[in-house]
Amino acid sequence: MAKHPVIIEVLPARARFLEYKSSIAGKGFFESATMIAGGDHITPGEVIQFLKDNFPECPAVYLSTPWGGEFSREFVLPFLEKKKIKDVIPFELEGQLPYDPAEYVYDTMQWPNIEEKQTHVVAIGALRKTIVPWLTELRDAGIVVRGVYSLLDSQMQVILACGEKDGLFLHLSRERLTLLVLSGGRPRIFRSLPFGYTELLQRLSTQWKMSKQETEALVHRLPDINEADADFLKKNFNLSKSNITILEKETEAFRKKLATELNLSLTSISLPLQDLENQFYLVQDNDSDYLRGLLNSSMPDLNAKTLVMEQTIFKGLHPGYLICAGGGLSQTSSRGIKLLQGDLKKLTAERQQRFNLTPLIIVGAAIIGFALSFFLDYKVRDHDFQVSRQMQEKVFQQFFGVKPDVNRKPAAQALEILKKEKKKTEIFRKFFNVPRLSTLLVTVNNALASETTFEMDSINWDTRVLEIQASTESFTDLSRIKDLLKNTKIFSEVISSREKAMPGSGGKNRIKFALDLKPVIEDK
Structure with missing residues (x-):
């Protein structure tokens, strides 16, 4: 019975739920649950039914961006002015994203460098079309959505909440590999690759002729593959010699692919491995010694450490729910990425529930009173109004070369004309000042x-x-x-x-x- 908001992490074929409390007294995590999709992809309807069955008193939810369409970009802008940064970010993102920036909803984290007069910006967002269907169905079901968080941001919030400010952090889940390099609490590189260990599980399941569930359960019980020999695996896990050979072969192939992805990412930012000595951390998605050893062996020159959770808010929380927890932190802290903004807020049930007849009656009475007063006074002021309007139209046309739009305020139309002229001037300035x-x-x-x-x-x-x-x-x-x-x-x-x-x-x-x-x- 959830009496607090529930954080929902939406993945391709499953969803995780975590009850979360945030108040002056502190933050805490309570009941958790996982649901498996009925088909290849999870649907809003399945999540809604699971919420009603398992969290019937849930007052609201925090929703992750549905799988697919997420992005993160980093860049440095050579100025500090916040308004200028806000205006420039869409132009920086243009050309770096598969679609027009207007098709995304995004938020930024910014770190100004006063001495060098520049700002480090991290932009994180997702395609609107992946979020809108979820918000619409949740609203129609009467479920309040208080926030939409990014899976990328939630991972970073977990790391920052553990107090670590420097190092290389790896998080390998079923669906993706996330690489984060922090320097002074600021992300130097933040990448998420569609490369998870589901691929390894599928290959083992096929060759072992076992179900996916049985394969995953067995793999999670295996010891560190670098420390266990064939006799130990055969004796304790009832694996045949051929299945052990398959395990070793597929593990090595996956490890090489993982190492290649990591080396390419680190090489692209010219980050020497010696700079990460004693600063290489693994963020566990589960309690598997086997996967921990797999990640560790992918970076043989570094000695990996597991991120310590005992002295943090995550103490006692199953590692599989860390991303959910990070989503709650993101949406209830000032530094988190907030993706429920603009027109998306109109799709939340909370706004509809707060709507009642009292404001309608007050507004309706005010409109009727204003209309009646205006009508009674209209004939007296009609002549002066027409003269004033003609004068205004004449002056407007002299200054701007066009007639004022009767359906718009002159000031708004004039401002739009000035903005267009200013934009043209800026385009010509950039065109003529840029080198040939x-x-x-x-x-x-x-x-x-x-x-x-x-x-x-x-x-x-x-x-x-x-x-x-x-x-x-x-x-x-x-x-x-x-x-x-x-x-x-x-x-x-x-x-x-x-x-x-x-x-x-x-x-x-x-x-x-x-x-x-x-x-x-x-x-x-």
Whole structure:
């Protein structure tokens, strides 16, 4: 019987529920439960029925963004003004997201650097179309949604709540791998990859000829695979020699894939492993020694530690509900990402429940009184009103070259015209002040003249960013290329992405990559 709000974590084929209390007296977690979807994907209807059956007195819920469509982006803006940051963020996200930024709902965390006059921004959000159906069905069922949280943000809230401010944190769940690097409590890198251990469980289930549930239960009971030999596994877990061979083979294949993903992510930010010595943490999704050993062995140069929960609010909480707990912290703290905003708030049941007839009666009486007063006074003021209106239209047309829209306030229409003219001026200013493409290409050619391993495949220029598709022999060469381009002073940003090792001529691998070069725009 839930007397407090329930946090819901929506995953592809399951959902987790955690009763949560947040008050002046403190925060706490109570009853928890997990439901399995009837099909391949969980539906709002299943969640609603589960809530009614298991948490009938639940006053409200905090909902995670449904699986799919989430994003996180990090960038540094060379100024501190909050209004300017708010205006610029949509332009920064444009081109970095698969869809138009307007199709997403997002929030940001910001860390100003007063000395360097810049702001580190982390933007986290999700597609509106993935959230709206859930809010609509929950509202129609009379269930109040107090907040929508991001699964990415909730993971970071768990880590911050444990008091850790520096280090590399890995969280491997069934559905995804999350990598977070914190420096001074600020995320230096925050990535979530659609790469979970469900893939490993499915492969083992198929080859062992066992159900998925039996396979998962067995895997979670296994010891650290790096410490257990075949005889121990055969004796204590009744595994045949062939099944042990399958386990070792699939474990090694998964470990290599996991290690590759981690190394690529760390290489992309040029983060040396020695900088993470004694600062490598595992955030457990379960109590499995086997998966803990799998994660640990993926980074053999580091000694992993499990994030300590005993002295935190999570003491006694099953690890599987940590993300739910982080969602509650996110929505009841000032630093969390709040995705229930704007037009989405209109889809909550709470707003409808607070709606009653008393305000309608008061507003209706006020409207009738105003209309009656206006009508009685209208004939007296009609002549003066018409003269004043004609004068206003004449002045408006002289200043702005168009007739005022009778359906709009002149001030609002004038402000819109001024904004459009200002936007045109800004576009022309940026167009004429940006360096020409020929200048940029000459600069790139001169800067990289000594780089014999650099091969350019293609370029793309949209007056804001020069994108170069190229290749070189190693990540060291790539780092040197980026430094050379930064030293030209003509580019404000030099960002590499999509680094991938590909076979080259002569049997040697080459590093394929994309460079985004943002030219400096001079104010003239």
